[in-house]
Amino acid sequence: MRCIRCGHRRGGRRFMRFLHVIEGPDSKAAFALPDLEPQLIGRSTEALPITDPSVSRRHAEMTPDGKNWFIRDLESTNGTLVNDEAIEGRTLLQPGDRIKCGSSVFLFDRTPDDRIPIHTMEIDPTGIRIIHRHGDDDTDHGRGRQRDQLRHVIAGTELAMSDSDQREYLEACLDLILAATGGRSAVVIVNATSGSKADLMLARHADSASLAPIDLNRTLAEVVRQEGTSIVAESPSTSNASNQRCVGAPLRSREQTRGVVVVSLDETSAQTNQLDLELLHVLAGQAGMALEQRLLVNQVLVNSRLAAMGETVAAISHGIKNILQGLRGGTDAVAMALQRDDLEMAGRGWNVLARNLDRIQSLTMNMLGFVRNRAFDIERVNLAELTTEAKELLVAQTSRADVQLEIELPEDLPPVPLDASAMLQALLNLLSNAIDASTAGGVVTLRASYDFEKDLFFIDIEDSGGGIDPQVRERLFEPFVTSKGQRGTGLGLVVSRRILEQHDGALECHESNASGTVMRMTLPGNPTERDPADTDSPDPLDGELGVEFGEPEH
Template identity: 30%
Template structure:
């Protein structure tokens, strides 16, 4: 669509002259004889530029400028006047005017000023869209994306309310996030209208625009939205697959949504679809990364299980021999027999622990669970990653008893397994004086802090700043570049944060902070140091 310009001047000849000259340049021109008429026209169009005289009846150009900036902040305003007073110029520029042109003006100067004003309007509009889009893609956590989409869309489109509705597995729309709704009834009505748009998609895939005097046949009556209200309901789809509907609502009759807003909403919707698909794929990749972590340690898990299996079988063989001797009336040392039973039980429990650790890591646990002992997750991670660390490092731990965090052990274990395996891989082939991995936990105020420290080669500064970026890897074809990114997402969902510090040649320290159970609810106990040589 051509750029829209609103010309406001109480001199008819001047309006006609500007209309003719600017239409020759390909602009769409609307004109008004005074400020009050101009404000009414703002309901019907959203001009990128307003050219106004200063001295007019009913409302001065300066007053109109202030009204335009309040109603349409992005619209540029050029003030034209035959009285180029310094005070007037200063007031206009302070009120947000793009430029001040003196009458009678040179038409080429006017063309240049109009072109520059519209260039800035388009640039600002593009910058707003980029900022909104960046907020959509600032996270790949599927549960945080809807909020970013709604808040970004509401600001970009300058609407009173925005609602993102996503289809569930039954094909019904559910509100993923909403902002600015005046009541539950208003939200329910927008969902109902969204359902009507989705039902009509096989025959009509266009977005719905409703405004006073403009109704969409798919929606029926929308009077319940309120007098003067306008709305855009944009269907979100990938091919034939429907994702949902983005609803945008303005209640102010002075700023009715129009076709130009629909054009901007079209670009916005394409970014929304990309963000939702990106979040969905990231969620799938997170599951794949969890399985990849399991696969990475699976080969050694077999060896880890074989040891206690052999232990159990050896003791069961001895028990069987003793039972046979008893049946034949022989002498049996009952103390040795009882010891063999206990040892067989210990071996079976060891196998049970390993299987439980693997199941916990593979399962999509509820990360918003209750309080659990942090040591449970740490020790589980140490057992799972033990196969990787055993061949490469000496592992030390210092863990306090009674330190609890909210969530469930599985996700925390996944984070720590990733950090332990990375530390072990960093030490592989390292020629340093010592090869150690140290895992510690402590309470700092209301946070539980876990550190995974290695004495490896460290991380170069140019790599350090990119470690948590999705798909960034220094492992070549053997790495996915998702482990640390997913670990950060998990930690943030649990209300914590993860960071790293490193000095090349002197190892690295990864720090995970998680909200700890308040001291008022737990009894403090002393730190119990432990160590395991691998």
């Protein structure tokens, strides 16, 4: 007999709680919740390191109180939901509760290793006395019992159609099986094969408070897996002198056995009849189909991500190819000019090189902004200095396009809370687009204002072009959608909008009073402030990767 440890605690030690991300950009991440350390959910530097832009900077706070954990919403934009219900005030959390913040869903639970111990026993098959096989004759068909079984089958169907993840579903399925069979405990083994380690083993007691070890008859599980049918059997028990009666059923789907569930019956329960065996067989079959469905969903997600990756590579490769062609043309012109000692031709070739170097730098910065998120360093910044720096970096582009760039800022404009390097990238993207859209001899105007009542900053960038086609406008903020043809990659506006949203702001497109377009940036004047109860978060389990936005070089 060998013992598989699943986190059983002795001596009254407490379980450490974990916060598992089961939906959202950080799916499959997990954060430890140490005792006596309040935790902040959000995107600020002191919060748990999540990257969901729909989560507020300070979204919700989790605080321990003795053996319990509580959560409260911090007046977030989208609110905080526990089990799909919006919370108001301090709310007690229970293991298994689902917490939704923005588009992210967290599961409040123990560490995946804090599970009930399972003792597996290798028993000589001759020591198992088989009592029933699925399909054996039985005469007990009481109508009341049939109604109860139908109710359990309906509950199993509803559970199989839920959107829970695999572990959460299997735990709920074990609870249902124990209620349906009157069993004392149950163990499910997923993808178990003879002589190999199971992919997943979960155990449940009918008494949810019990953490006593469970005896698993591994031989019975193997017989059920090989025969693909449900079996009732008796075998020796390690906990007492009497034999233990167990029921095993396969988790089957499309003629494949994806796992086995073994239920230990109460010694005082009535004799297991054919209907009980059929019920377990049906519930286990539903579980097999549910596991198959979740596997297929995961495969679809992987395939869709690969397809999106292919689209990304194709679009970026096309942009890089055009840039390389420009670089090749510029170098050929410079080489020819050097041979002919023609400085005028060399100057034209150099301008081609400079333009394409600017394009590849812009593409690289936007690619980084598109695929990576980082925690911003928000500080009060003088907008006049930031916009002046952006204007200086765009001197060459405005000169080539014969476009004038004007900046109109009120003298009493207060400092703006923002991340300077990230906002500089957004400004360069939007101003560059406006310059490209404007006709020769035109003007691009940057205006800023502050609404004291709403406590909002507005930054408008207006071009003097012919406007944006309505069909393009509808998809303007989608990746790889551009109105520049081969000169654009369709990432600049996507990255700029993401930067604004990570500042709790917004980026919108409007028509100007003339024929051009106005891109409006909105920024909060007073981002969510810390209160004295704030605490710094612990280090993430696996570390956090981030990308620092560098300043473009022209």
